[in-house]
Amino acid sequence: MEKTDGFIALNEKTLVDYIKATPTLCSILGNKFEELQVKEVGDGNLNFVYIVTGDSGSLVIKQALPYIRCIGESWPMTKERAYFEALALKEHGRLCPNHVPEVYHFDRPMSLIGMRYVEPPHIILRKGLIAGVEYPLLADHMSEYMARTLFFTSLLYRSTAEHRQSVAEYCGNLELCRLTEQVVFSDPYKESQYNRWTSPYLDRDAEAVRQDNLLKLEVAELKSMFCERAQALIHGDLHTGSIMVACDSTQVIDPEFAVYGPMGFDIGAFLGNLFLAFFAQDGHSDQGNDRKTYKEWILRAIEDTWNLFQKKFTALWDEHKDGSGEAYLSAVYNSSELLLLVQQRYMKNLFHDSLGFGAAKMIRRIVGVAHVEDFESIHDDSKRAYCEHRALEFARLLLKERRGFQSINQVVLAIRDLNLDKVS
Amino acid sequence: MEKTDGFIALNEKTLVDYIKATPTLCSILGNKFEELQVKEVGDGNLNFVYIVTGDSGSLVIKQALPYIRCIGESWPMTKERAYFEALALKEHGRLCPNHVPEVYHFDRPMSLIGMRYVEPPHIILRKGLIAGVEYPLLADHMSEYMARTLFFTSLLYRSTAEHRQSVAEYCGNLELCRLTEQVVFSDPYKESQYNRWTSPYLDRDAEAVRQDNLLKLEVAELKSMFCERAQALIHGDLHTGSIMVACDSTQVIDPEFAVYGPMGFDIGAFLGNLFLAFFAQDGHSDQGNDRKTYKEWILRAIEDTWNLFQKKFTALWDEHKDGSGEAYLSAVYNSSELLLLVQQRYMKNLFHDSLGFGAAKMIRRIVGVAHVEDFESIHDDSKRAYCEHRALEFARLLLKERRGFQSINQVVLAIRDLNLDKVS
Ligand SMILES: Nc1ncnc2c1ncn2[C@@H]1O[C@H](COP(=O)(O)OP(=O)(O)O)[C@@H](O)[C@H]1O
Ligand SMILES: Nc1ncnc2c1ncn2[C@@H]1O[C@H](COP(=O)(O)OP(=O)(O)O)[C@@H](O)[C@H]1O
Ligand SMILES: [Mg+2]
Ligand SMILES: [Mg+2]
Ligand SMILES: [Mg+2]
Numbered sequence A, B: 001m002e003k004t005d006g007f008i009a010l011n012e013k014t015l016v017d018y019i020k021a022t023p024t025l026c027s028i029l030g031n032k033f034e035e036l037q038v039k040e041v042g043d044g045n046l047n048f049v050y051i052v053t054g055d056s057g058s059l060v061i062k063q064a065l066p067y068i069r070c071i072g073e074s075w076p077m078t079k080e081r082a083y084f085e086a087l088a089l090k091e092h093g094r095l096c097p098n099h100v101p102e103v104y105h106f107d108r109p110m111s112l113i114g115m116r117y118v119e120p121p122h123i124i125l126r127k128g129l130i131a132g133v134e135y136p137l138l139a140d141h142m143s144e145y146m147a148r149t150l151f152f153t154s155l156l157y158r159s160t161a162e163h164r165q166s167v168a169e170y171c172g173n174l175e176l177c178r179l180t181e182q183v184v185f186s187d188p189y190k191e192s193q194y195n196r197w198t199s200p201y202l203d204r205d206a207e208a209v210r211q212d213n214l215l216k217l218e219v220a221e222l223k224s225m226f227c228e229r230a231q232a233l234i235h236g237d238l239h240t241g242s243i244m245v246a247c248d249s250t251q252v253i254d255p256e257f258a259v260y261g262p263m264g265f266d267i268g269a270f271l272g273n274l275f276l277a278f279f280a281q282d283g284h285s286d287q288g289n290d291r292k293t294y295k296e297w298i299l300r301a302i303e304d305t306w307n308l309f310q311k312k313f314t315a316l317w318d319e320h321k322d323g324s325g326e327a328y329l330s331a332v333y334n335s336s337e338l339l340l341l342v343q344q345r346y347m348k349n350l351f352h353d354s355l356g357f358g359a360a361k362m363i364r365r366i367v368g369v370a371h372v373e374d375f376e377s378i379h380d381d382s383k384r385a386y387c388e389h390r391a392l393e394f395a396r397l398l399l400k401e402r403r404g405f406q407s408i409n410q411v412v413l414a415i416r417d418l419n420l421d422k423v424s
């Protein structure tokens, strides 16, 4: 147990001592420690997560180590990411308490967050999607989370002074941003030691991605937007593995990639991962369940998410149109006709950004370094390759042709066209 | 002479004492002070500028006071702007020493910069344009300045980590940005106590601007881009009053509005102010000089500036394509065909941004708070109104239709169409 700059990497044992020495955490646990149970459950790629349960309380401790967990000390990564995660959890929690776990404690030198244990029956959404579980409130909850966190941290609600101050603060999270830049926007489009795919089946697909000039032209635009455009405080890693669900509850965790960036990056992450879940279903179908109905549910969840998001986001805009937001001063945008015009333009651009980022997120999960369990859990290589191939084809189309789609319904229709043989 | 936090507002007398106590400045002046002459020459809107000449040397001292000079203490404005001005002068000076005066000294508590005296025959470009003086090297020099300062502070040259650090630093210049947001992007499009125009001639024009929904739709997009998009370190106030010229020299001063923003904001400021100069010429013509030839020269300077900028900027890009810039990694953009494709897209977008910002800069100088000497020096109200009206019509067209222009030549042709009666 070595200590530098106040940092100690904890384990299941030493964590108990840490908790005992931390009054806030003790009180959450009911101040009784005979039966304290600690279990490391981190299945994510980066950090250590401990579930701590006492007789009359529970909590989760998440600690960042100065490297990427799933790769090891050979890929160093600032543990300051925990600072930005705590900051974003608190800010997003304030804006959308229903869908963000409460932060009890943050220890910056230790890069350690104490937060609410999102207890069973909550599971990681990705696992639910693989198991074929429908979440009737998912679209409603996620559209609420995205509408509120994005709207209230944008210039539609904020003054430009507040905005620039917050932007400056989150610029500090640059190492995590660099990871995104590399694994989402660069590596999949070039030869990289980190890339992998279902070989040999997808060898030509991976090659085709690297040779697709129009695709790379569009990816360049998205990468620049990610690096340059501080539109709102984004979660930065909003895939289905960062969402915990029960039938009546949705909790968003793990915003360590938080930064001021384009809103479409979050919306696209969520939608793109639902698309991945959709394309993986054919790999999970069996004689008992052909997954037809479930695929329909996923497509509906995608449509509902965007449509509800659009509705809630513009409702917030309408509600606060005379407020503090400085992008569209009410004295300038002073008629309902004009407000409608600017909202339509804004939402159209945001829609196309979201489709673009969503597609980029799909591509990187098929030919990049980090894959998704949706596909990885399909053990038959050729079956998995088939699903991945179709997802990749769709993503490439979406990225290049996104500006041609006028509504999410049209996108879903395009998927149905690809999937005629399987869906209908 | 009151002192708070180390700040003292100097005057022609007390400045001498300050200089005597500052070795760097003394040595520039040759360490002899019997004949020291100090003259306040600030004709700008914000600050105090002193020319200091000794027997064997000279320099300029610029001091920011905690309010806007031309309005007075009723419009407070952080004197920290001098810090960002000094920072940008040094950075841009490093990147383009031929066209930026050297900084000798910066005193942060005093908000005071000591810099090279850009000596006669240099005059402020705007005055030269009013006088009808041709500057054969202007387009060459300004395209050089813009290409170098913008390219080298963008992600075409920089790593994203360096970029985010610099972005964060300049976020601190938020008060000056707010001034731009208000006077460029908001006030001209609403009723504001600060707005003024040549009344009654332009009453209907000013009204039309406030009622033009499509114009306001486009301005919203530009304002958001200004607030959100950290594309490069921009000067932030690059009008013809921030440029000093002699026939063989061009020096850019006064970057106190420096911030990471859209490149098109600088390019547009310069081009937009050349357009203003063009439209003002009819107000300066007299029997001795109908200004026809001079108007042609201005149009040529506009064309040359953009075309040379485009050439130099892409030449820098080609030169550094395998370098440290992280927007377009050479391993991804790995053929000359693809590089050409991304460059064409980039330059097309930058061109349209520049036209948009240029038009916005024109509009605000005609119906907003701060006007330009090009028009103000036309003493006949109806003549001035005529010139302003034509400039305003052109600017509104340019702002709304900018994406329809494929080249700067087409823009100049559009001006000629408007000006057939006068030019040809
Ligand atoms: N607040 C929480 N409540 C319950 N489980 C959690 C909580 N936070 C994380 N987990 C579990 O730990 C796993 C990894 O957490 P995550 O925050 O995603 O870490 P990483 O940053 O390493 O991806 C999650 O998939 C989830 O199973
Ligand atoms: N380095 C310089 N050399 C010569 N004259 C200068 C210099 N800097 C400023 N001036 C003169 O002072 C005037 C105001 O300077 P400027 O930097 O534009 O101040 P402001 O920020 O108030 O607009 C300029 O128009 C120019 O005439
Ligand atoms: Mg995670
Ligand atoms: Mg994580
Ligand atoms: Mg000035």
Ligand SMILES: [Mg+2]
Binding pocket: B043, B044, B045, B046, B241, B254
């Ligand atoms: Mg000025």
Ligand SMILES: [Mg+2]
Binding pocket: B044, B045, B046, B047, B237, B254, B256
């Ligand atoms: Mg100035």
